[in-house]
Amino acid sequence: MCNLQTRLSKYVSAHHSRVLFRDSDGRHLSYSKVTELAETSAFTLMQRRVVLCMVDNDLAGLTGYLGLLAADAIPLMVSVGMPSRQLQSLMASYRPGSVWLPESRRGEFADVVCLIAFDGYCLLDLDSPPYEVHESLAVLLGTSGSTGSPQLVRLSYENIWNNAESIAQYLELDGEEIPITTLPPSYTYGLSILHSHVVVGATIAVAKTTFFDRSFWDFLRDVGATSLGGVPYHYEMLERLRFTSMDLPSLRTLTQAGGRMEPAITRKYATHCASRGMQYFTMYGQVEATARISYLPSAKAVSKAGSIGVAIPGGRLWLEDQDGHAITEAGVTGELVYQGPNVSMGYAKGYEDLTKGDERHGVLRTGDIARRDEDGDYYIVGRLKRFIKLFGHRVNLADVESFLHEEGHVAACAGSDDLLEVYVPYEAAGQAPQVKTLVVQYLKVALKGVVIYGVDSLPRNDAGKVQYAELRPQNGTCLA
Amino acid sequence: MQKGNPMTNREKYAAAFQTTLMVEEAKLSNLKYQDVSTWDSVGHMALIAALEATFGIELHIDDIIDFSSYAAGQAILAKYSIRMED
Numbered sequence: 001m002c003n004l005q006t007r008l009s010k011y012v013s014a015h016h017s018r019v020l021f022r023d024s025d026g027r028h029l030s031y032s033k034v035t036e037l038a039e040t041s042a043f044t045l046m047q048r049r050v051v052l053c054m055v056d057n058d059l060a061g062l063t064g065y066l067g068l069l070a071a072d073a074i075p076l077m078v079s080v081g082m083p084s085r086q087l088q089s090l091m092a093s094y095r096p097g098s099v100w101l102p103e104s105r106r107g108e109f110a111d112v113v114c115l116i117a118f119d120g121y122c123l124l125d126l127d128s129p130p131y132e133v134h135e136s137l138a139v140l141l142g143t144s145g146s147t148g149s150p151q152l153v154r155l156s157y158e159n160i161w162n163n164a165e166s167i168a169q170y171l172e173l174d175g176e177e178i179p180i181t182t183l184p185p186s187y188t189y190g191l192s193i194l195h196s197h198v199v200v201g202a203t204i205a206v207a208k209t210t211f212f213d214r215s216f217w218d219f220l221r222d223v224g225a226t227s228l229g230g231v232p233y234h235y236e237m238l239e240r241l242r243f244t245s246m247d248l249p250s251l252r253t254l255t256q257a258g259g260r261m262e263p264a265i266t267r268k269y270a271t272h273c274a275s276r277g278m279q280y281f282t283m284y285g286q287v288e289a290t291a292r293i294s295y296l297p298s299a300k301a302v303s304k305a306g307s308i309g310v311a312i313p314g315g316r317l318w319l320e321d322q323d324g325h326a327i328t329e330a331g332v333t334g335e336l337v338y339q340g341p342n343v344s345m346g347y348a349k350g351y352e353d354l355t356k357g358d359e360r361h362g363v364l365r366t367g368d369i370a371r372r373d374e375d376g377d378y379y380i381v382g383r384l385k386r387f388i389k390l391f392g393h394r395v396n397l398a399d400v401e402s403f404l405h406e407e408g409h410v411a412a413c414a415g416s417d418d419l420l421e422v423y424v425p426y427e428a429a430g431q432a433p434q435v436k437t438l439v440v441q442y443l444k445v446a447l448k449g450v451v452i453y454g455v456d457s458l459p460r461n462d463a464g465k466v467q468y469a470e471l472r473p474q475n476g477t478c479l480a
Numbered sequence: 481m482q483k484g485n486p487m488t489n490r491e492k493y494a495a496a497f498q499t500t501l502m503v504e505e506a507k508l509s510n511l512k513y514q515d516v517s518t519w520d521s522v523g524h525m526a527l528i529a530a531l532e533a534t535f536g537i538e539l540h541i542d543d544i545i546d547f548s549s550y551a552a553g554q555a556i557l558a559k560y561s562i563r564m565e566d
Contacts, residue, residue: 081517210514210520210521210524211521212513212521212524212544212545212547213513213545213548214545214546217545233521233522233525236525237521237525240525240528240544241541241544241545242541391522437502440502440518441517444517445522446500446518446520446522446523446525446526447499447500447501447502447518447523447526448500448522448523448525448526449522
């Protein structure tokens with residue numbers, strides 16, 4: 001265990017004089033800064049304490065995150081946009097010892113001592129009593145976007161660094177790589193890009209801007225970025241920006257994860273990459289497995305567009321039928337099951353759960369339905385669990401329903417990735433715009449991701465259970 | 481909108497913002513990209529799509545990127561001969 005806890009320190013000291021981060025203002029920090037921060041008395045004070053970590057893609061925020069990890073603190077990652085109320089509720093559930101956040105949000109914490117300030121960020125002492133945490137626990141990550149749900153995934157040191165090394169291996173990363181950030185560090189895919197590049201001593205180009213900011217593309221060219229990763233909606237943006245006609249000579253690799261993308265789009269980008277001598281990787285994963293579970297080797301990116309490929313190095317994938325028996329024939333669908341050292345320890349709903357050890361023993365039932373072809377490549381064909389992904393972030397449909405119920409609305413949710421369908425009875429049609437507003441604000445997603453349908457009544461069986469399979473847009477009328 | 485009284489370009493422009501970004505009319509004139517949570521990159525795509533459909537145009541990549549505020553957008557649309565009435 002000791003060995004794993006110090007793995008980050010090993011990478012950092014091996015690369016200590018190399019540049020870790022560059023930003024668009026021309027500033028940079030080296031790997032040694034992580035050690036420097038980790039060794040401050042403020043950071044060492046947080047050893048084996050949960051630290052709320054609200055960081056953006058910037059030098060200080062990310063260096064602080066790695067510093068906390070190196071100081072053996074347990075970062076609890078939250079998005080920078082998390083509203084104060086949700087932050088307070090997470091703090092009540094997890095009683096963190098301190099919070100690492102931009103100075104601009106310091107005002108939300110009255111009468112607290114700043115333990116250390118660094119380049120626009122500060123570590124605020126929350127003065128909460130310490131409690132016991134499991135020795136393997138390294139990081140806490142949310143399962144959904146930014147709804148402030150108290151359910152977090154418990155990740156161990158072994159999970160994080162095994163997954164990072166596996167990713168570095170199949171992407172063939174080395175110290176010359178310069179990935180440019182496109183995803184928030186509170187999001188498992190964003191964090192995995194950071195970790196896998198720290199392993200090899202690469203330089204990460206940190207950008208706060210989006211594809212729709214000119215400065216993003218200027219920075220990408222100036223810094224000589226070699227790769228970028230995106231969820232399906234990023235590729236939708238690249239489509240709109242006619243990415244394939246852009247001249248970006250430094251770019252060598254595109255990766256895609258975070259949900260199912262139309263095979264036609266995948267094929268288009270994979271073909272584009274092949275024509276430019278670039279690599280394209282479709283990847284699949286879940287936060288319950290730290291980040292990555294499978295990848296489609298770049299050589300098969302075009303011919304097998306739509307496939308999630310094979311298990312990452314060190315992991316194993318198989319399918320199980322309804323009775324839990326392994327399916328051996330090709331072409332048969334079943335639940336996708338994964339085994340590997342990156343399978344998380346389990347969930348937590350509050351600080352009391354942080355003493356728990358590994359509850360999954362390396363095996364994760366993904367909840368996704370898949371089939372395998374004759375070559376051993378997997379294809380996701382459906383989902384067992386009632387959730388969809390909105391722009392890369394998981395949305396639990398039952399959560400949305402119970403939220404609406406609390407707000408006094410009767411509704412049932414369905415939909416597919418990037419489109420949440422909310423069904424309400426016609427008699428409540430007048431409230432449809434309000435329901436839409438509530439859902440959009442609750443999930444903090446764009447309006448185009450949510451549509452409200454009116455139906456005569458919510459389809460229920462004799463037991464009163466909503467029959468979700470009958471919820472279809474064609475059975476209702478679009479209200480908002 | 482009443483019959484025989486079609487929306488002006490200014491009204492159509494404002495309506496595209498209101499329906500895709502859910503922003504009150506009073507806040508529109510000073511609105512900038514990422515000022516509100518709905519005008520993020522996903523919202524931007526929806527807004528551009530709505531404007532393209534409303535005015536029957538296809539925005540150039542540079543214009544999509546430079547479309548950084550309610551005010552800037554009016555100047556961009558003027559390049560496509562979409563003028564806001566006074």
